[in-house]
Amino acid sequence: MTTTEGTPDRKPAAASTAEASVLKELVAYLRDDRSDLRAEWTRRITDAQLLSVMTPSEISSEVTAVYDNYVDALETGSVETLQAYARDLSERIIPRGVETDEVLGIVLLLRDVLARALFVRHQDDLRMLDRVLDSYEPAANRIAVTVGVSFVEERERVIREQQDAIHELSTPVLQVRERLLILPIIGVLDTQRARQLTEQLLAAIQSSRAKVVVIDITGVATIDVTVANHLVQTVEAARLMGASAIITGLSSKIAQTLVDLGVDLAMMRTVGDLQGGLEEAERLLGHRPAEPEDIPQVAG
Amino acid sequence: MRVAVLRQGDYLIASIQSDLTDSEVLALREELAEQVGRLRCRGLIVDVGALDVIDSFVARSLSSLAATARLRGASTVIVGIQPHVAIAMVHFDLDLHPLVTALDLDEGLDALARLTSQGAEDGR
Numbered sequence: 001m002t003t004t005e006g007t008p009d010r011k012p013a014a015a016s017t018a019e020a021s022v023l024k025e026l027v028a029y030l031r032d033d034r035s036d037l038r039a040e041w042t043r044r045i046t047d048a049q050l051l052s053v054m055t056p057s058e059i060s061s062e063v064t065a066v067y068d069n070y071v072d073a074l075e076t077g078s079v080e081t082l083q084a085y086a087r088d089l090s091e092r093i094i095p096r097g098v099e100t101d102e103v104l105g106i107v108l109l110l111r112d113v114l115a116r117a118l119f120v121r122h123q124d125d126l127r128m129l130d131r132v133l134d135s136y137e138p139a140a141n142r143i144a145v146t147v148g149v150s151f152v153e154e155r156e157r158v159i160r161e162q163q164d165a166i167h168e169l170s171t172p173v174l175q176v177r178e179r180l181l182i183l184p185i186i187g188v189l190d191t192q193r194a195r196q197l198t199e200q201l202l203a204a205i206q207s208s209r210a211k212v213v214v215i216d217i218t219g220v221a222t223i224d225v226t227v228a229n230h231l232v233q234t235v236e237a238a239r240l241m242g243a244s245a246i247i248t249g250l251s252s253k254i255a256q257t258l259v260d261l262g263v264d265l266a267m268m269r270t271v272g273d274l275q276g277g278l279e280e281a282e283r284l285l286g287h288r289p290a291e292p293e294d295i296p297q298v299a300g
Numbered sequence: 301m302r303v304a305v306l307r308q309g310d311y312l313i314a315s316i317q318s319d320l321t322d323s324e325v326l327a328l329r330e331e332l333a334e335q336v337g338r339l340r341c342r343g344l345i346v347d348v349g350a351l352d353v354i355d356s357f358v359a360r361s362l363s364s365l366a367a368t369a370r371l372r373g374a375s376t377v378i379v380g381i382q383p384h385v386a387i388a389m390v391h392f393d394l395d396l397h398p399l400v401t402a403l404d405l406d407e408g409l410d411a412l413a414r415l416t417s418q419g420a421e422d423g424r
Contacts, residue, residue: 195387202383209403236396237386242379242403242411267397 023135027075029121030114038067041113048109050102054093062089070110074139079146086147090154103151104144111140171197173204179211180281181243182274186219194230198237205243212284213238214277218249228263235268244269244284248277303328305335311343311412312336312374313405317350325358329365337372343412344369347405349380356392363398375415376400379408 030037042063045051051059065085073082090103118136122129166187174182183201201213215234220227235245247270250258258265271277302317302324314332336344346362348354354362366376379402381389389396400415402408 198387199383202386206383206403209407211407233387233390236390237383240378240381240386240389240396240399240401241383242401242407 019131019135022131023075026118026132026136027071030071030074033117034067034071037113037117038063040117041067041110044109044113045106048105050105050109051098053096053098065089066106067110070143073143073146074136077139079143082143083146083150086150087154090151091158094151094155094158100148100151100155104148107144107147111144114140171200173200175204175208175210176214176278176281179209179285180278181205181208181210181213182216182278183213184216184219187221189220189223189227189230191226191230194227194234198230198234201234202237202241205238205241210243212281213243213245214274214281215245215247216249216274216277217247217254218251218274220249220254223254223257225261225263228258228261228265232263232265232268246271246277246280246284248272248274305332307339307341310341310416311345311409312339312341313345313347315347315350319351319353320358322357325361329361329368332365333368333372336369336374341374342416344374344376345405345408345412346376346378347380347408348378348385349382349404351385352382354381354385354389356394359389359392359394359396359399363394363396366399375412377402377408377411377415379404 042060045059045063046056054062066089069082069085073079093103115133115136118132119129122132171193172184174184176182181201181204183197185197189197204210205213215231217223217231231247235247238245245268247268250270250272269280271280302320304315304317306313306315312332312335314328316328320328332344332346335341344366346365348362351358362378366378369376377400381401400411402411
């Protein structure tokens with residue numbers, strides 16, 4: 001282990017030469033002792049049962065990379081490289097279910113491990129310890145914040161992307177055959193989306209001259225009064241455009257909810273599943289002898 | 301009046317050309333009710349494709365027009381409602397159920413053919 005005693009030959013512009021030498025010495029120490037410190041850090045991570053979803057070898061390789069980045073960030077004062085690495089790391093571990101508290105816990109553990117090492121090393125020289133900690137603590141805290149924020153930002157980015165994807169995915173209006181459309185609704189049906197769906201559906205009815213629309217809500221997890229009323233309005237608007245709507249895929253839970261809520265679904269034609277809905281649609285479209293309900297109700 | 305009323309066989313076709321004032325709507329209802337009986341029509345088609353707005357008054361008037369024509373012996377089909385108009389109409393919370401609607405004139409004629417043949421079968 002080398003102890004480079006005060007060699008202020010580098011040129012940190014802002015920091016005083018004394019501080020620079022302390023920092024330089026600190027970094028050199030962390031580099032030299034890295035295998036011991038890393039091992040200690042890994043042991044503490046395992047003891048705390050963090051990163052339980054990762055294998056020991058994975059942990060060890062991430063630990064190595066994070067440690068090196070950490071020391072680099074201490075040395076240069078620039079967190080950009082570490083930030084990029086943290087983003088990249090987050091991208092890899094988020095899908096595996098690593099939680100925010102784990103990531104923060106790990107970074108704070110490293111901070112503690114290194115701080116404790118510094119205490120031990122400088123225990124005989126309190127003034128030196130003071131100076132070392134002065135330069136170590138702000139940098140370490142900044143690094144901890146950076147890693148935590150990167151992780152959360154990455155998470156939020158993933159969530160945003162997924163929301164966008166859900167939004168785009170869940171609104172196709174499909175033409176199955178002449179004059180028959182399917183509208184599979186997946187996910188959460190809020191007011192804005194219900195409106196968007198209705199507009200798309202009506203535009204499709206107009207352009208494809210559809211007579212029958214099958215609205216499949218198998219992919220809708222829950223339903224409440226608002227959502228049910230959206231559905232009723234969509235069906236009614238489609239009817240004004242001359243198309244009959246068939247609702248399919250009401251789960252038993254949703255059916256019970258609707259009845260309990262007292263939503264008036266009398267005017268809605270509902271069929272258990274998509275297959276039944278398509279059969280009903282075929283019947284409406286062509287294979288009459290007509291049954292009374294096939295024909296729109298007579299006025300008056 | 302900015303409404304063209306054409307007779308086609310047993311049917312009467314009223315094509316509204318532009319937005320109507322309330323009094324014009326009432327006048328249209330009166331004229332159609334009169335003509336349906338006089339011409340012994342069995343079906344009435346009202347084309348509202350040119351309307352940018354169908355407010356609650358017009359919607360109610362269309363309902364009562366259909367009910368009136370029914371009493372005079374004709375079934376009514378409303379055709380040509382634009383998508384944005386349909387969305388607005390369902391938000392009025394009116395009972396539009398008595399209104400029979402179809403996409404366009406072709407569909408309206410089909411619907412009328414079905415309605416009137418059903419009426420004949422039922423002995424009406």
